[in-house]
Amino acid sequence: MPNIAMSSTVKQQELVLKGIPASPGIAIGPQFLYRKRTPQIREKSISAAEGDQEIARLQQSLSRSQKELRKILDFAKSKLGESQARIFEAQLMILEDTVLFDAIYKRIRNERKNVEFVVENEIGKYHRMMVDSNDEYTRERAHDVEDVKNRILRNLQEERLISRLDGSYVIVSHNLAAADALILSRNDVLGYATEVGGVTSHTTLLARALRIPMVVGLREITSQITPGDLLIVDGYSGIVIINPNDEMVEEYGRRREKYHQFERQLEGLRDLPAETLDGRRIHLGANIELEEELDTLHLQGGDGIGLYRSETLLFGKEVFPSEDEQFEQYKRLVDAVYPKPVIIRTFDIGGDKMMVQTIKENNPFLGWRGIRVMLAKEDLFLDQLRAILRVSSRKTVSVMFPMISNIKEVREAKTMLEVAKRQLREHNIPFDDEIKVGVMVEVPAAAVIADDLAREVNFMSIGTNDLIQYLLAVDRTNDIVADLYQEFHPAVVRFLRRIIERGKRQNVWVGMCGEMAGDPLATVLLVGLGLDEFSVVPTVLPEIKKIIRSVRYEEAKKLAQEVLEMQTEDEIKGYLKSYMREKFPDIPIE
Amino acid sequence: MIEHEVTIKNRAGLHTRPAASLVKLAAKFKSDFFINKDGFEINGKSIIGVMTLAAEQGSKLMLRFSGEDEADAAKAILDLFDRGFDEQ
Numbered sequence: 001m002p003n004i005a006m007s008s009t010v011k012q013q014e015l016v017l018k019g020i021p022a023s024p025g026i027a028i029g030p031q032f033l034y035r036k037r038t039p040q041i042r043e044k045s046i047s048a049a050e051g052d053q054e055i056a057r058l059q060q061s062l063s064r065s066q067k068e069l070r071k072i073l074d075f076a077k078s079k080l081g082e083s084q085a086r087i088f089e090a091q092l093m094i095l096e097d098t099v100l101f102d103a104i105y106k107r108i109r110n111e112r113k114n115v116e117f118v119v120e121n122e123i124g125k126y127h128r129m130m131v132d133s134n135d136e137y138t139r140e141r142a143h144d145v146e147d148v149k150n151r152i153l154r155n156l157q158e159e160r161l162i163s164r165l166d167g168s169y170v171i172v173s174h175n176l177a178a179a180d181a182l183i184l185s186r187n188d189v190l191g192y193a194t195e196v197g198g199v200t201s202h203t204t205l206l207a208r209a210l211r212i213p214m215v216v217g218l219r220e221i222t223s224q225i226t227p228g229d230l231l232i233v234d235g236y237s238g239i240v241i242i243n244p245n246d247e248m249v250e251e252y253g254r255r256r257e258k259y260h261q262f263e264r265q266l267e268g269l270r271d272l273p274a275e276t277l278d279g280r281r282i283h284l285g286a287n288i289e290l291e292e293e294l295d296t297l298h299l300q301g302g303d304g305i306g307l308y309r310s311e312t313l314l315f316g317k318e319v320f321p322s323e324d325e326q327f328e329q330y331k332r333l334v335d336a337v338y339p340k341p342v343i344i345r346t347f348d349i350g351g352d353k354m355m356v357q358t359i360k361e362n363n364p365f366l367g368w369r370g371i372r373v374m375l376a377k378e379d380l381f382l383d384q385l386r387a388i389l390r391v392s393s394r395k396t397v398s399v400m401f402p403m404i405s406n407i408k409e410v411r412e413a414k415t416m417l418e419v420a421k422r423q424l425r426e427h428n429i430p431f432d433d434e435i436k437v438g439v440m441v442e443v444p445a446a447a448v449i450a451d452d453l454a455r456e457v458n459f460m461s462i463g464t465n466d467l468i469q470y471l472l473a474v475d476r477t478n479d480i481v482a483d484l485y486q487e488f489h490p491a492v493v494r495f496l497r498r499i500i501e502r503g504k505r506q507n508v509w510v511g512m513c514g515e516m517a518g519d520p521l522a523t524v525l526l527v528g529l530g531l532d533e534f535s536v537v538p539t540v541l542p543e544i545k546k547i548i549r550s551v552r553y554e555e556a557k558k559l560a561q562e563v564l565e566m567q568t569e570d571e572i573k574g575y576l577k578s579y580m581r582e583k584f585p586d587i588p589i590e
Numbered sequence: 591m592i593e594h595e596v597t598i599k600n601r602a603g604l605h606t607r608p609a610a611s612l613v614k615l616a617a618k619f620k621s622d623f624f625i626n627k628d629g630f631e632i633n634g635k636s637i638i639g640v641m642t643l644a645a646e647q648g649s650k651l652m653l654r655f656s657g658e659d660e661a662d663a664a665k666a667i668l669d670l671f672d673r674g675f676d677e678q
Contacts, residue, residue, distance in 0.1 A: 090606045090637075095612070099636035126628050126638050135644035137605055145638065433646060 017218050019193070022204040024539055026250060026256040026353045027191025027212030031231045031242075032169035036180065039153040044114040054115040058101075061155035066095050066150065071246035075182050082205045087568055090141070091148045100126075116156055123149040129217040132341060147177070170231040174222055176203045191233035193218055193240050204335065208539065215240050250292050262586045266542035270301035274534075276527065280553040283533040284545055285343070294336045301542070302394075304340030306535020307513040310332060310384070311347045320380050326387035334391045341536075343438065343461070344388050346381070346413075347372055348402040362494040365469070368405020370440075375412055385411045392432035400438040400461060405445045410456045441499055442466040442515075450499045456507035461497055461535070466516025468492055487516050488572040493525070493563055499532045511535060520587050523575050528560030543587060550584065592664045600607040600674035605644035608675035613637045615670055621657025623667070634667075 046054060069092045076085035094100070096446050100122070107118045123145065128451030130142035168188040173180070174195045181192070181203045192207055192214040207214040225231070226243055232241040232252050236259075240249060266466060276283035285306025288294065310482030311323050313329055321329070350369025361367040388399050401413045414437060422432050441447055442463030446585040468485060469476055473494060476485040486492065504509035516522050518536035520543050527548060528536065536544055559579065566572045580587060598604060604612070610631045616623045616635045623634035627649065632639035634653070645651060
């Protein structure tokens with residue numbers, strides 16, 4: 001045996017990566033690299049006698065694939081709900097497509113080729129046609145066809161899908177499809193760390209539902225780990241540490257224990273109001289994108305929905321949903337939280353969000369988006385407004401317009417709302433004639449004219465993500481300048497004060513539905529600035545409630561006054577951090 | 591043989607759910623059932639075939655039925671198209 005270095009004694013390099021937190025919690029454990037291999041297919045000629053064997057192999061593979069998919073489907077239904085599980089149902093139907101498989105059997109016999117080649121070739125034909133389609137929906141479905149094909153091929157080669165892991169692991173992957181995550185979740189998965197994937201993907205929702213910590217957007221993590229590496233996944237901050245030193249492991253172990261205790265504590269807060277010690281009641285709502293999140297909302301005890309992003313209805317669709325389709329969806333939402341209120345924001349499309357009609361713009365963030373699109377598409381706008389009005393008759397629904405930059409847009413949108421009301425009246429359809437109307441304040445111009453806007457509406461909600469981006473002229477997705485995106489830039493804080501004050505002067509309430517509303521570091525400051533409503537992602541709701549319930553409004557106002565005097569973000573953040581550490585040592589802040 | 595042209599009525603077009611209902615209904619009949627769109631023809635009893643059609647709202651399809659129960663098959667399937675697949 002050659003004399004090899006004792007690699008096991010060499011201390012592996014510690015590496016800290018920063019990704020996007022997708023599911024809260026802390027995981028510490030060995031990594032498991034999950035790679036989905038694309039099967040390698042070789043064309044082989046076979047004898048006539050071998051044809052029957054090949055067909056028998058295919059049938060075996062099909063029944064195994066069916067079994068796998070049925071399990072996935074059941075699991076998906078229970079964890080994600082019927083509608084999200086439908087993608088797996090379509091895959092199952094392909095496995096039962098007799099026309100397709102009769103053609104494959106025939107080709108195996110006539111062309112005398114091996115089954116792998118024929119399956120790859122025949123299903124591949126359909127796949128390519130779908131990929132080349134002009135229709136976006138069909139192109140999306142091409143993934144399903146490819147997934148089924150690969151499943152059949154994998155089962156033909158009798159490669160076992162890794163569905164049983166011995167021991168507990170942190171799963172590392174380039175991308176994790178919902179099906180993969182579902183299968184892996186049957187094991188003792190400690191956490192997920194992926195290179196791509198968004199915080200609203202099916203996989204992420206699943207991780208949250210199963211309470212498995214997850215961090216996404218960790219570029220190149222798969223090439224930076226080696227077998228046997230220990231990993232820490234911090235689903236609160238988005239930090240992943242490869243080969244942490246012993247102290248680090250101990251520190252995160254302590255934090256994990258602390259968070260567990262903290263979570264148990266928070267459960268007790270569910271039915272208590274978000275109210276300061278000196279009795280200022282804050283409205284604490286949730287931002288909802290998908291129906292599945294409603295479950296979490298119930299568990300967390302929020303004051304209804306502060307922002308429903310209606311454009312999520314458009315995902316994966318090639319046409320706008322009809323008035324009736326929208327009505328059904330909004331009704332489910334409104335019923336689910338009744339008698340708590342729901343704010344439905346009209347379609348915010350364009351910018352970085354999906355656009356039904358693809359128009360190339362040099363600068364989409366400064367382009368055709370939000371209310372600008374809807375005012376130009378009167379029929380679609382009226383469809384949506386009627387659908388919203390129709391769910392408003394019990395007076396728990398408000399409507400909100402995104403991307404307002406001048407007073408004319410608000411007036412036009414309100415005129416459209418009146419048109420929609422008149423149309424419903426003509427058909428004797430009931431609705432709330434006094435439905436509350438609000439605007440998003442996310443363009444600096446809207447903040448400057450906040451008093452005028454406030455005279456036109458019943459409420460304003462500050463969208464911090466875009467507001468900060470526009471105010472500081474920083475594209476937060478651009479790595480080179482991302483550092484300049486500062487939530488606590490003095491200009492941001494002073495701007496917020498201005499909006500809130502102007503709103504109050506006109507007696508309209510001012511809320512916030514941007515990410516900042518869910519940042520525990522900002523909570524006391526925002527309370528002190530006089531914010532009436534917070535709308536946050538359901539998962540952080542209990543923490544924010546706890547902070548609100550632990551401060552005095554008078555004290556928060558004083559803190560806000562001090563912060564307003566400060567000149568740099570570092571100063572503000574440092575101040576808030578030391579305040580939080582002293583007052584809330586158990587709340588995780590970055 | 592029966593041939594008949596139809597126009598897709600439902601807004602979302604022939605997406606997964608309508609495609610599934612169509613294929614399931616077609617399977618109940620003995621007759622062959624083919625769908626032709628813009629000169630491209632697929633077997634209407636094959637889900638993977640129907641999925642490749644990319645038939646959006648308003649697109650025109652030529653349906654062809656042939657076999658012993660072609661009249662019944664045509665009636666049932668045309669009715670399904672007419673109802674917009676019981677969707678919106």
